[in-house]
Amino acid sequence: MNDLTRSGSWQQVAAQAARMQPTHLRELFADDPGRAQRYTAQACGLHLDYSKQRIDDAARAALLALADDRGLAQWRERLFAGEAVNATEHRAALHMALRASPDDARFAAVSGEVHAVRRAMRAFAQAVRDGERTGATGERITDVVNIGIGGSDFGPRMVCAALAPQIDGPRPHFVANVDGAELHALLARLEPARTLFIVTSKTFTTQETLANARRARAWLVDALGEEAVARHFVAVSTNAEEVGRFGIDSDAMFGFWDWVGGRYSLWSAVGLSIVLALGPERFDALCAGAAAMDRHFVDAPAEHNLPVLMGLLGVWNVNFLGCASHVVAPYAQRLSLFCGWLQQLEMESNGKRVDRDGRTVDYATTPALWGSVGTNAQHAYFQMLHQGPAVHAIDFILAQSADHPFDEMQQMLVANCLAQSAALMAGKTADEVRAELEAAGLSGAALKAAVPHRVFPGNRPSSTLLLPRLDAHHLGALLALYEHRTFVQAVIWGINPFDQWGVELGKQLAKRILDPGQRAGLDASTRALWTRINPPD
Numbered sequence: 001m002n003d004l005t006r007s008g009s010w011q012q013v014a015a016q017a018a019r020m021q022p023t024h025l026r027e028l029f030a031d032d033p034g035r036a037q038r039y040t041a042q043a044c045g046l047h048l049d050y051s052k053q054r055i056d057d058a059a060r061a062a063l064l065a066l067a068d069d070r071g072l073a074q075w076r077e078r079l080f081a082g083e084a085v086n087a088t089e090h091r092a093a094l095h096m097a098l099r100a101s102p103d104d105a106r107f108a109a110v111s112g113e114v115h116a117v118r119r120a121m122r123a124f125a126q127a128v129r130d131g132e133r134t135g136a137t138g139e140r141i142t143d144v145v146n147i148g149i150g151g152s153d154f155g156p157r158m159v160c161a162a163l164a165p166q167i168d169g170p171r172p173h174f175v176a177n178v179d180g181a182e183l184h185a186l187l188a189r190l191e192p193a194r195t196l197f198i199v200t201s202k203t204f205t206t207q208e209t210l211a212n213a214r215r216a217r218a219w220l221v222d223a224l225g226e227e228a229v230a231r232h233f234v235a236v237s238t239n240a241e242e243v244g245r246f247g248i249d250s251d252a253m254f255g256f257w258d259w260v261g262g263r264y265s266l267w268s269a270v271g272l273s274i275v276l277a278l279g280p281e282r283f284d285a286l287c288a289g290a291a292a293m294d295r296h297f298v299d300a301p302a303e304h305n306l307p308v309l310m311g312l313l314g315v316w317n318v319n320f321l322g323c324a325s326h327v328v329a330p331y332a333q334r335l336s337l338f339c340g341w342l343q344q345l346e347m348e349s350n351g352k353r354v355d356r357d358g359r360t361v362d363y364a365t366t367p368a369l370w371g372s373v374g375t376n377a378q379h380a381y382f383q384m385l386h387q388g389p390a391v392h393a394i395d396f397i398l399a400q401s402a403d404h405p406f407d408e409m410q411q412m413l414v415a416n417c418l419a420q421s422a423a424l425m426a427g428k429t430a431d432e433v434r435a436e437l438e439a440a441g442l443s444g445a446a447l448k449a450a451v452p453h454r455v456f457p458g459n460r461p462s463s464t465l466l467l468p469r470l471d472a473h474h475l476g477a478l479l480a481l482y483e484h485r486t487f488v489q490a491v492i493w494g495i496n497p498f499d500q501w502g503v504e505l506g507k508q509l510a511k512r513i514l515d516p517g518q519r520a521g522l523d524a525s526t527r528a529l530w531t532r533i534n535p536p537d
């Protein structure tokens with residue numbers, strides 16, 4: 001057994017889970033009239049209702065004690081102090097400094113350079129948005145293409161989609177995949193003279209990004225000539241040398257730092273496409289929302305602390321209640337890219353099998369995280385969530401007010417979201433089904449045969465997170481909330497959430513497969529597939 005699973009605090013939580021095992025959520029609600037009020041927490045305008053989680057006061061207290069025992073407060077302090085919490089890469093993880101106000105003394109060591117880049121981003125974006133900074137032919141820039149992948153893509157792509165109605169600058173586009181179909185289809189719709197490319201890559205060595213950037217460059221040069229490149233390409237990176245080698249001048253590069261993890265980087269110059277499309281003020285509001293959540297995470301007592309509670313509920317569900325996965329269902333069409341962003345955040349961070357000291361863990365770490373927007377998801381996999389044999393934990397996310405005029409549709413959206421969590425919680429018993437069917441005129445063998453198919457076990461845990469509206473400020477708070485939830489879980493599991501060695505192996509092998517000199521050493525299946533796709537002449 002690992003230190004964690006042997007620890008008294010872990011055993012205490014396990015005992016609580018065993019105690020609660022026979023209790024249905026229906027009973028928890030029936031026995032506690034104040035439950036819907038007491039199992040809630042608020043921060044930065046966000047309201048969390050976790051009363052439909054299979055938890056009571058004693059279980060929550062045991063989870064909070066586990067967090068204490070795992071040194072959550074101390075790890076949080078180390079994180080915010082800029083210590084090298086990413087031990088395998090000897091790096092800090094100070095993304096909070098990117099969104100803090102310039103006078104926040106906690107980040108004084110880096111604040112100067114952070115805000116120098118922010119000012120440069122603002123000036124550049126403003127000049128493009130005002131039409132002062134034109135393309136090579138003097139035409140206004142109408143389209144901006146961010147070329148990047150992973151953390152250099154998901155964040156800005158998702159934010160631009162989430163805040164799309166507020167876009168008042170050049171149209172943002174995103175290209176990530178090395179499948180040329182993505183770039184090819186986009187270029188067909190663009191005018192070279194009016195297009196600005198942002199090549200976004202922390203390392204500036206990522207195969208997909210460089211392949212797309214080279215093709216985009218060739219497309220531009222073809223139309224406007226080599227000398228146009230300087231007016232149509234900028235870079236976002238930590239690697240000035242590689243940026244120069246690609247042919248982008250250092251004065252067209254917006255920098256960031258090794259203490260910004262890719263998946264935590266949208267607050268840095270990686271967000272340049274957001275600033276261009278939505279304007280500096282909205283980017284500031286996004287950052288301010290995230291900074292407010294940072295302060296809440298640091299200051300709020302654990303029992304009222306949203307990231308702490310959500311992190312602990314995640315651990316409770318996967319490690320103690322045996323939930324098979326974690327589903328996130330935003331009831332907001334504009335959050336259709338949220339799950340993609342979150343998958344990288346949580347699974348690249350916490351998809352680890354060894355603890356900080358390199359010891360193999362004997363407990364689950366991050367579960368598979370997946371989901372998509374409601375109500376569409378209701379017509380896909382929600383059947384499984386209601387009646388499949390495995391239990392999955394769910395986060396429902398809902399913006400209370402809409403920014404469209406179709407009020408009756410917003411009410412339907414709200415009703416559907418609430419209906420799903422209610423149904424998952426309460427389910428429907430055989431007696432209830434029988435009574436319904438009898439009332440509809442069914443009896444005898446037909447009734448008996450019909451009942452089991454219509455029974456819902458319920459007792460399926462969910463949380464509901466309300467945002468007043470989907471604006472930049474609340475979106476920023478939401479994203480920071482999930483970032484810190486990820487960190488809380490990593491602390492409980494004793495793992496490093498800031499490295500991603502698992503991604504490397506595939507990258508190395510892809511290079512080997514492309515290199516004829518190295519292909520012979522590959523396994524027989526891989527060689528056979530390559531040869532089938534690329535038969536020798």
Ligand code: F6P
Binds near residue numbers: 152
């Ligand atoms: O997917 C692995 C990864 O290293 C991510 O962590 C990162 O966000 C992405 O690749 C892109 O890396 P880069 O910004 O260096 O191109």
